[in-house]
Amino acid sequence: MQRSLANVFNLGVKELRSLWRDRLLLLFVIWAFSGALYTAAKGAPDRLHRAPMAVVDEDQSTLSQRIVNAFYPPTFMKPSPIGLPDMDPGMDAGRYTFVMDIPPDFQRDVLAGKSPSIQLNVDATQMSQAFLGSGYIQSIALGEIAEFVQRERSVSTPALDLAMRMRFNPALDNTWFMGVMELINNVTMLSIILTGAALIREREHGTIEHLLVLPLKPVEIMLAKVWAMGAVVLLATGLAVHFVLRGALAMPVTGSIGLFMAGCALHLFATTSMGIYLGTVARSMPQLGLLMILVLLPLEMLSGGMTPSESMPEVVRFIMLGAPTTHFVSFAQAILYRGADLSIVWPQFAAIALIGAVFFTGSLRRFRAAVGRMQS
Incomplete structure (x- = not known):
């Protein structure tokens, strides 16, 4: 047992040295847990910001100017006054993402009790801005028209006073959510890529044959890759939580960082085993890249991070229970956002441990079969 542990440790150190010499892959790891994490969180289109807008004011009335002046930064850029012939070319x-056309005699028709129409042209190729902005513009314009007709800025008192309390994210800051989800996606992606690439790199360089002539067991070779690549991603995750999430993004982590890192280690046990399995299937790095597309997209899109699991079909929800990312997303949100302890997240921990054991066993059988073919 002591000799096997020494073999696993020494082989793992060899993997770390090999990764250190691959500067491009090492740079990719650093970027994934720093710049990529920050830009993904800050670039999330959760709200309008300086949306370009123009107005064709054919009425030139007090009401039309009041509507135009209601749009201002930072939600919208100051509306550009243009003529009707400039609308389509613009x-x-x-x-422009939005162009509002206020027809002639608009104010007169409003005061006469008629129902005139304002035309709003939307560039729907900007999908997130188009969806959010059209609702904003309608609400703002209707509010200005109602206040103009009433001759005062009155606030109606509702029959029921609904007191809303935003728990865990009072400012509704979407960067907190996107930062954690991007971290989860990068942990999954890098752990699979690093272990799969390590196996393929040894096959391409011919060093796997050198290992097979040594008194080493396949399980020792596989465990070395699992702990070495898992340790790299775990270290990067810890630094990202401290410097990016809590530092640059100013996200208040209410739960235990140690508990989150322990769950992350369990997740890495499962995903690194998946990486070795893919490394035995792929014959080259380009093939591994194509397999990653087939594996990562379902793991990221159907794990409950991008869309709630409750919104998915029942069969998809049942299938994704076998994916480690589903449980990783669940306990990461519970710990980092809601301050959950082990008594709450232990079912997710147990599920990931079971999934990791199944993946490791399957990858080990596949790896032993591949080793047997090389030796024969």
Whole structure:
């Protein structure tokens, strides 16, 4: 047993040295847990910010100017006054996302009790801005028209006073959510890539044959890759939580960082085993990249991070119970956002441990079969 542990440790150190010499892959790891994490969190289109807008004011009335002046930064850029012939060319050139056309005699028709229409042209290629902005513009314009007709800015008192309390994210800051989800995605992606690439790199360089002539067992070779690549990703995760999530993004982590890191280690046990399995299937790095597309997209999109699991079909929810990312997302949100302890997240921990054991056993059988073919 002592000799086997020494073999696993020494082989793991060899993997770390090999990764250190692969500067491009090492740079990719650093970027994934720093710049990529920050830009993904800050670049999330959760709200409008300086949306370009133009107005064709054919009425030139007090009401029309009041509507135009209601749009201002930072939600919208100051509306550009344009003529009717400039509307279509401006949208074709992509200079405006929204163009509002206020028809002639608009104020007179409003005061006469008629129902005039304002035309709003939306560049729907900007999907997130188009969806959010059209609702914002309608609400703002209707509010200004109602206040103009009433001649005062009155606030109606509802029959029921609904007191809303935003728990765990009072400011509704979407960067907190996107930062954690991007961290989870990068942990999954890097752990699979590093272990799969390590196996393929040894096959391409011919060093796997050197290992097979040594008194080493396949399980020792596999465990060395699991702990070495898992340790790299775990270290990067800890630094990302401290410097990016809590530092750059100012996200208050209410739960135990140690408990989160322990769950992350269990998740890495499962995903690194998946990486070795993919490394035995793929014959080259390009093939591994293609397999990663087939594996990562379902893991990221159907794990409950991008869309709630409750919104998915029942069969998809049942299938994704066998994916470690589903349980990783669940306990990461519970610990980091809601301050959950082990008594709450232990079912997710147990599920990931079971999934990891199944993946490790399957990968070990596949790896032994591949080793047997090489030796024969």
